[in-house]
Amino acid sequence: HEQDQNQTEYLQAVDEFLPTVEVFLKENPQFIESNILDILIEPERIIQFRVPWQDDQGKWQVNRGYRVQYNSAIGPYKGGLRFHPSVNLSVMKFLAFEQIFKNSLTGLPIGGGKGGSDFDPKGKSDGEVMRFCQSFMTELQKHIGPSTDVPAGDIGVGAREIGYLYGTYKRLRNYDAGVLTGKPLGYWGSQERTEATGYGAVYFVKHLLKDSNNSFAGKKVFVSGSGNVSIYAMEKAKELGATVLTCSDSSGFIFDPNGIDVELVKELKEKKRERIAKYVETHKEAVYYEGQSVWNFKEKCDIALPCATQNEINDEQADILVKNGVKIVAEGANMPCTLAAVHVLHAAGVHYCPGKAANAGGVAVSALEMSQNSERLSWSFEKVDGMLDDIMKNIYTTCRDTAKKYGDEGNLVLGANIAGFEKVSQAMLSQGLV
Numbered sequence: 001h002e003q004d005q006n007q008t009e010y011l012q013a014v015d016e017f018l019p020t021v022e023v024f025l026k027e028n029p030q031f032i033e034s035n036i037l038d039i040l041i042e043p044e045r046i047i048q049f050r051v052p053w054q055d056d057q058g059k060w061q062v063n064r065g066y067r068v069q070y071n072s073a074i075g076p077y078k079g080g081l082r083f084h085p086s087v088n089l090s091v092m093k094f095l096a097f098e099q100i101f102k103n104s105l106t107g108l109p110i111g112g113g114k115g116g117s118d119f120d121p122k123g124k125s126d127g128e129v130m131r132f133c134q135s136f137m138t139e140l141q142k143h144i145g146p147s148t149d150v151p152a153g154d155i156g157v158g159a160r161e162i163g164y165l166y167g168t169y170k171r172l173r174n175y176d177a178g179v180l181t182g183k184p185l186g187y188w189g190s191q192e193r194t195e196a197t198g199y200g201a202v203y204f205v206k207h208l209l210k211d212s213n214n215s216f217a218g219k220k221v222f223v224s225g226s227g228n229v230s231i232y233a234m235e236k237a238k239e240l241g242a243t244v245l246t247c248s249d250s251s252g253f254i255f256d257p258n259g260i261d262v263e264l265v266k267e268l269k270e271k272k273r274e275r276i277a278k279y280v281e282t283h284k285e286a287v288y289y290e291g292q293s294v295w296n297f298k299e300k301c302d303i304a305l306p307c308a309t310q311n312e313i314n315d316e317q318a319d320i321l322v323k324n325g326v327k328i329v330a331e332g333a334n335m336p337c338t339l340a341a342v343h344v345l346h347a348a349g350v351h352y353c354p355g356k357a358a359n360a361g362g363v364a365v366s367a368l369e370m371s372q373n374s375e376r377l378s379w380s381f382e383k384v385d386g387m388l389d390d391i392m393k394n395i396y397t398t399c400r401d402t403a404k405k406y407g408d409e410g411n412l413v414l415g416a417n418i419a420g421f422e423k424v425s426q427a428m429l430s431q432g433l434v
């Protein structure tokens with residue numbers, strides 16, 4: 001649509017997707033005849049709303065809230081809520097679009113959605129965050145439910161925000177644990193949901209490495225970000241024997257030649273809500289590069305795990321990574337590599353693992369949280385961890401085998417897109433394209 005032409009992130013996600021499914025459509029003309037792509041790229045429903053809230057000075061503020069209910073062919077809409085000043089309709093639509101295929105790849109019955117607001121939790125008091133969340137949920141609750149749409153966290157939405165959102169939902173609609181995932185364990189959250197996206201991304205790479213009898217042991221890893229996904233990607237990579245050399249936030253990055261002290265990052269970010277710059281106060285051999293991107297850093301690196309945000313790696317930075325010796329780039333974040341960066345990585349023979357496959361562990365465990373909520377039972381950490389590892393193995397092998405089947409061995413984006421799309425498109429067609 002002409003009116004969508006300025007939605008750059010959304011168009012980028014669609015531009016990455018469409019060419020990769022051409023080869024599948026050629027072999028399955030029934031989908032072309034039914035005009036499935038035109039229907040697929042139109043979201044089922046977009047909700048946009050006003051979120052008024054009062055700051056600590058008693059002044060009224062207003063933000064914009066969104067929920068994009070993109071595709072429900074294989075299950076209730078499922079996808080996180082993002083609170084960040086960069087949130088707009090384009091970002092919401094790109095995230096919801098990616099979510100459709102990611103959720104399909106998990107093998108679990110969940111459709112694609114995403115939501116959030118341009119509210120910035122940074123620098124806000126607990127009271128301000130609470131009042132914002134209460135106002136946001138007062139509207140959102142009209143549109144969600146445990147069998148229709150189940151939001152979770154994303155950038156700027158962690159345990160604190162989920163708690164306030166859930167409390168408001170409960171007050172307005174009565175108790176229903178299954179309406180949100182990523183809840184604290186005390187009220188029916190799942191074991192390992194906090195760790196799931198980061199651990200899952202590392203499990204994905206673990207299975208890729210296994211194909212060549214290789215492992216994380218002794219590998220040098222770059223991670224970006226220092227939020228939920230980054231922290232647990234670092235923790236698991238370290239546990240499997242890698243040295244994680246970097247992490248970052250939007251103000252700069254840390255290089256620690258001794259390996260990042262993940263416990264300290266947890267303390268700084270999860271408990272104290274500090275900036276990553278504080279890291280060097282106690283770790284004198286580490287260096288803080290203020291205002292710089294970790295992706296401009298020239299230092300030997302075997303595996304890169306971008307875990308911060310979209311478009312954090314451009315083609316020049318992908319080239320630096322190649323020169324650093326990178327062999328695998330696995331996206332913990334959603335669309336952290338630009339399309340040009342992906343071309344550079346592919347041309348250099350780097351294993352590029354797209355976010356919709358590599359970071360699907362978070363939503364997979366969210367779906368397991370929904371199952372536990374439905375049966376009013378909680379599973380052990382070991383049980384969930386075993387299921388997460390199996391799911392990530394299955395996603396990896398599906399992407400690998402689908403790429404091979406369609407004549408482009410090693411192209412995990414093509415594999416992920418076709419495998420995710422096949423299931424959704426078949427469901428849409430059999431339901432009468434509704």
Ligand code: NDP
Nearest residue numbers: 154155156197225226227228229249250308309333334362
């Ligand atoms: P968090 O809010 O916990 O952490 C985000 C991290 O990324 C912070 O370190 C933040 O730094 C940094 N960051 C955010 N925006 C920017 C920016 N514009 N420039 C530089 N750094 C930035 O979010 P999550 O860890 O939950 O999410 C990170 C990524 O992973 C997102 O792309 C998200 O969509 C994706 N993802 C998350 C899942 C989950 O389960 N949480 C599931 C699947 C994907 P600062 O504090 O300075 O803003």
